[in-house]
Amino acid sequence: MPFNLLVLASLAYVSFLFFVAFVVERRAAKGAVGWLRSPLIYTLSLSVYCTAWTFYGAVGYAARSGLEFLTIYLGPTIVFVGWWWVLRKLVRIGRQHRVTSIADLISSRYGKSNLLGVIVTVICVVAATPYIALQLQSVTLSFGVFASATADGWAKPDGDVTSVWVAAGLALFTILFGTRNLDANEQHTGIVTAIAVEAVVKLVALIAVGCFVVWGVADGPRDILARIDASQMAQWHMQPSRWTGLIFLSAAAVLCLPRMFQVMVVENSDERHLATASWAFPLYVLLMSLFVIPIAVVGLEVMPAGANPDLFVLTLPLSQGQGGLAMLAFLGGFSSATSMVIVAAIALATMVSNHVVMPFWLSLRPAQAVSGDVRRLVLLSRRLSILAILGLGYAYYRGSGGSSALAAIGLISFVGVAQILPAMMGGIFWRGATKVGAGWGLGLGFVIWGYTLFLPSFGVDAVMSAQLMAQGPFGLTWLRPQALFGVVGMDPLIHALFWSMALNTLVFCVVSLLTFPGPVERVQSAAFVNVFEADSGLSQAWVAQDGTGAEELLVMAQRILGEDAGLAFFEAEARAQGRAGYLPDPTAGFMDQLERRLAGSVGAATAHAMISQIAGRAVVSVEDLMAVANEAAQIMEYSAKLEEQQAALTRSARALRDANDKLTTLSVQKDAFLSQISHELRTPMTSIRAFSEILTEGDLPPALVTQYGGVIHAETKRLTRLLDDLLDLSVLENGTVQLNLDLANLREMIDRAMVAASHTAAERMFVIHRDLPNEDVFLHTDGDRLTQVFINLISNARKYCDAASPELRIVVRRKGGRVTVDFIDNGSGIAKDKQALIFEKFARLTDQTRAGGAGLGLAICREVMANLGGTIGYLPGQRGAAFRVTLPLRLERVPV
Amino acid sequence: MKRPLFLAPQSYRQRRLRDAARLLPILAVFLFVLPMLWGEERNDLRNTGVDAIYLFAVWFVLIVAAAVLGRRLSSTDVPPVLLPVLPVVPPVGRD
Numbered sequence: 001m002p003f004n005l006l007v008l009a010s011l012a013y014v015s016f017l018f019f020v021a022f023v024v025e026r027r028a029a030k031g032a033v034g035w036l037r038s039p040l041i042y043t044l045s046l047s048v049y050c051t052a053w054t055f056y057g058a059v060g061y062a063a064r065s066g067l068e069f070l071t072i073y074l075g076p077t078i079v080f081v082g083w084w085w086v087l088r089k090l091v092r093i094g095r096q097h098r099v100t101s102i103a104d105l106i107s108s109r110y111g112k113s114n115l116l117g118v119i120v121t122v123i124c125v126v127a128a129t130p131y132i133a134l135q136l137q138s139v140t141l142s143f144g145v146f147a148s149a150t151a152d153g154w155a156k157p158d159g160d161v162t163s164v165w166v167a168a169g170l171a172l173f174t175i176l177f178g179t180r181n182l183d184a185n186e187q188h189t190g191i192v193t194a195i196a197v198e199a200v201v202k203l204v205a206l207i208a209v210g211c212f213v214v215w216g217v218a219d220g221p222r223d224i225l226a227r228i229d230a231s232q233m234a235q236w237h238m239q240p241s242r243w244t245g246l247i248f249l250s251a252a253a254v255l256c257l258p259r260m261f262q263v264m265v266v267e268n269s270d271e272r273h274l275a276t277a278s279w280a281f282p283l284y285v286l287l288m289s290l291f292v293i294p295i296a297v298v299g300l301e302v303m304p305a306g307a308n309p310d311l312f313v314l315t316l317p318l319s320q321g322q323g324g325l326a327m328l329a330f331l332g333g334f335s336s337a338t339s340m341v342i343v344a345a346i347a348l349a350t351m352v353s354n355h356v357v358m359p360f361w362l363s364l365r366p367a368q369a370v371s372g373d374v375r376r377l378v379l380l381s382r383r384l385s386i387l388a389i390l391g392l393g394y395a396y397y398r399g400s401g402g403s404s405a406l407a408a409i410g411l412i413s414f415v416g417v418a419q420i421l422p423a424m425m426g427g428i429f430w431r432g433a434t435k436v437g438a439g440w441g442l443g444l445g446f447v448i449w450g451y452t453l454f455l456p457s458f459g460v461d462a463v464m465s466a467q468l469m470a471q472g473p474f475g476l477t478w479l480r481p482q483a484l485f486g487v488v489g490m491d492p493l494i495h496a497l498f499w500s501m502a503l504n505t506l507v508f509c510v511v512s513l514l515t516f517p518g519p520v521e522r523v524q525s526a527a528f529v530n531v532f533e534a535d536s537g538l539s540q541a542w543v544a545q546d547g548t549g550a551e552e553l554l555v556m557a558q559r560i561l562g563e564d565a566g567l568a569f570f571e572a573e574a575r576a577q578g579r580a581g582y583l584p585d586p587t588a589g590f591m592d593q594l595e596r597r598l599a600g601s602v603g604a605a606t607a608h609a610m611i612s613q614i615a616g617r618a619v620v621s622v623e624d625l626m627a628v629a630n631e632a633a634q635i636m637e638y639s640a641k642l643e644e645q646q647a648a649l650t651r652s653a654r655a656l657r658d659a660n661d662k663l664t665t666l667s668v669q670k671d672a673f674l675s676q677i678s679h680e681l682r683t684p685m686t687s688i689r690a691f692s693e694i695l696t697e698g699d700l701p702p703a704l705v706t707q708y709g710g711v712i713h714a715e716t717k718r719l720t721r722l723l724d725d726l727l728d729l730s731v732l733e734n735g736t737v738q739l740n741l742d743l744a745n746l747r748e749m750i751d752r753a754m755v756a757a758s759h760t761a762a763e764r765m766f767v768i769h770r771d772l773p774n775e776d777v778f779l780h781t782d783g784d785r786l787t788q789v790f791i792n793l794i795s796n797a798r799k800y801c802d803a804a805s806p807e808l809r810i811v812v813r814r815k816g817g818r819v820t821v822d823f824i825d826n827g828s829g830i831a832k833d834k835q836a837l838i839f840e841k842f843a844r845l846t847d848q849t850r851a852g853g854a855g856l857g858l859a860i861c862r863e864v865m866a867n868l869g870g871t872i873g874y875l876p877g878q879r880g881a882a883f884r885v886t887l888p889l890r891l892e893r894v895p896v
Numbered sequence: 897m898k899r900p901l902f903l904a905p906q907s908y909r910q911r912r913l914r915d916a917a918r919l920l921p922i923l924a925v926f927l928f929v930l931p932m933l934w935g936e937e938r939n940d941l942r943n944t945g946v947d948a949i950y951l952f953a954v955w956f957v958l959i960v961a962a963a964v965l966g967r968r969l970s971s972t973d974v975p976p977v978l979l980p981v982l983p984v985v986p987p988v989g990r991d
């Protein structure tokens with residue numbers, strides 16, 4: 001097959017992918033995402049895990065080490081099947097905090113520490129170089145295969161030249177794809193779709209080759225099984241340490257690889273897609289590895305002894321004369337390599353620009369955060385990063401000689417990125433994990449990885465001398481790179497994995513336990529660990545300062561988000577605040593929103609730093625918060641005191657008002673009383689004066705003199721009685737009355753009262769019902785005073801009862817320590833509105849002359865009863881006037 | 897927050913479903929490392945074909961189990977829509 005045709009096919013394929021990405025981005029820009037955001041696309045994009053290592057290397061791996069290649073796919077299967085543990089949380093955190101990369105996750109979790117971001121970035125970049133070298137190597141080798149297989153004259157191209165071209169082409173392609181725009185959430189719909197297309201291509205290609213091998217070359221599955229037992233693969237020996245170690249390693253890698261994090265978390269558009277991916281992704285890798293063993297077995301059998309097993313996928317169809325199938329396989333391998341390089345380069349470039357270039361640039365010229373063109377800078381730094389990363393990959397490829405088995409190179413990468421695992425798992429599950437702990441753990445793990453695995457991988461005497469490998473540095477044998485602490489006889493890879501992970505985790509945990517996290521760190525740790533609890537943690541507390549201009553913020557946001565997007569964001573925020581125009585108030589809430597939004601583009605630490613530059617040191621530390629809280633507590637205490645005082649004041653004011661009201665009422669009453677009393681006194685006085693004047697004039701018949709004298713006498717008697725009553729009342733009211741407490745029989749008192757009252761309206765015949773047995777009660781009270789009350793009540797009944805045949809019922813009851821005596825007549829009673837009045841002084845319901853009293857009787861009764869520790873009240877609802885007297889059986893002390 | 901002692905059958909099922917989702921990877925680990933324990937008595941050589949069939953079968957069963965669980969879980973567990981939260985305007989003063 002002509003070399004040019006091969007190049008042309010590759011270019012056409014790349015153009016097709018670019019077209020797909022372009023169309024999709026256009027659709028996405030219009031908002032018509034639809035199926036582009038489906039779980040299917042998400043799952044297929046995850047297949048970026050399966051790189052050229054899987055496509056070419058797995059067969060080679062199987063040919064060399066039997067079933068061990070499966071470990072690389074079993075680990076991810078466990079992680080995805082167990083998505084409820086880790087992936088769900090990672091994706092939720094990633095979406096909630098707009099995480100842009102794994103370095104951003106670590107940096108954001110540990111208090112937006114940029115140092116950690118840099119460490120993770122460095123680990124990822126260094127660990128990715130062998131991996132990218134692997135892709136370059138595989139593509140270069142695959143070109144070489146076609147060249148050597150042809151007989152049409154063109155020589156096998158120089159591997160070095162090819163790899164340069166491949167590296168440059170991939171860099172260009174990635175830059176075109178990945179850095180066309182600076183997306184708000186760092187999501188690349190177009191690329192994800194293109195990756196999904198590539199996923200289909202590589203799956204179809206591998207399955208096609210597999211089917212050809214199983215049914216075209218061999219005689220179906222049964223034959224394949226027979227061939228397995230006959231081949232050298234049957235010699236395979238399962239090493240438990242490698243088997244478990246590699247399963248763990250691949251599980252760790254699928255979580256920590258920057259490109260996996262990119263497609264799994266950053267590009268995730270819906271958490272529910274994970275539920276589908278939890279089974280669909282394992283299914284994908286199962287299908288990818290299903291035909292690996294048959295291809296390897298048949299390849300070992302059919303191909304000449306020296307053939308590179310890594311290339312069986314290509315060479316087998318070619319050797320059987322299946323040029324078209326080989327071409328498909330080539331495109332499949334090309335897809336695997338390109339998709340990995342594109343996503344990895346984008347993820348790494350994002351990390352480099354967000355955690356290395358931007359912070360460096362910000363510290364270099366702080367003033368330009370606002371005025372400079374940040375967007376262009378970010379894009380430029382990403383493009384340069386992509387070039388640098390591919391350059392590094394190329395350098396590793398050249399440095400390592402491009403001869404190692406693909407799987408061996410990939411595993412070196414895996415161990416490198418696995419160093420992030422302790423910090424990541426600790427970060428999302430353990431609130432006590434601290435920045436310092438994570439930093440030391442990551443650093444130590446990275447150093448051990450470099451010392452025991454990465455540097456030795458360049459080959460003996462390339463970086464490390466043979467003497468160092470054999471005897472350790474400075475003759476310290478316990479520090480030999482592949483036998484640390486005297487552990488010999490371990491597989492070098494497992495040795496590196498074991499020591500790096502063990503010491504990394506140990507240091508991470510111990511240092512975390514010993515150190516104290518900073519304020520932002522503690523806030524973030526709560527927000528990450530409790531991400532499923534609603535409203536977890538308080539977010540960054542920005543304090544809007546007077547100097548913070550919304551306009552400056554807008555300018556900055558536009559530089560990063562783009563003119564329209566920035567303006568739209570500010571307008572929406574302003575509207576949410578109920579303001580017209582484009583400039584919202586720089587409230588704490590708004591600043592927090594803005595920071596998250598910017599973090600989606602340039603990472604949490606950078607966004608934080610940029611807003612800090614405009615808002616000043618506006619971040620509130622926990623110490624500040626505590627001080628504020630203390631102050632607030634003091635203020636609250638003070639205001640509580642004030643409130644208490646105010647309540648006391650209100651109470652006394654109310655008491656004063658009540659007293660005033662009472663005084664006013666009393667004053668009114670006194671006036672009324674005075675006018676009443678003068679009226680009462682004046683009436684008899686008038687008649688006395690008139691009759692005495694007549695008498696002084698003399699010459700009156702004796703009969704008249706006697707009559708007038710009688711009138712005067714009667715009036716003075718009335719006057720005296722009135723004055724007696726008044727005096728009595730005054731004494732009673734003042735509480736200065738002398739009570740003669742003694743035992744007295746109730747029946748006797750009522751008897752006396754009836755006799756005394758019989759003079760009143762003596763002409764009326766009364767039927768009186770009594771309850772003699774009940775009346776036989778001895779009371780300890782002032783008998784005379786009580787009798788006075790009874791007399792008053794009985795004579796009132798005699799006077800006012802308007803029935804034709806008047807009756808009076810006297811009912812006595814004992815209740816507890818009290819006695820009630822009811823006086824009920826059968827008259828028409830007292831109207832409801834008057835009932836409250838009858839006990840007032842001078843209250844007379846009927847005509848005064850007819851009653852002949854001053855209207856003080858019931859008032860006196862009330863006072864007497866009060867003095868006797870009892871009450872008197874009107875008893876409504878008895879079909880007549882009814883009064884109830886209540887008094888204690890035994891009056892112990894004189895009430896005041 | 898006090899958790900209720902008794903749950904309605906539906907939410908009880910739901911929780912056990914989540915437990916199953918959590919247990920599945922543990923089962924997966926167990927089944928995947930199991931082959932380490934066999935084979936060594938047979939002449940120190942493995943029956944690679946049988947091992948491969950076993951591993952692929954276990955793998956497939958796990959995928960089916962994950963599919964069943966994932967479908968059941970996602971039909972009931974709807975994650976909250978993560979919309980940008982409206983800014984909270986702090987009170988300017990107290991009246």
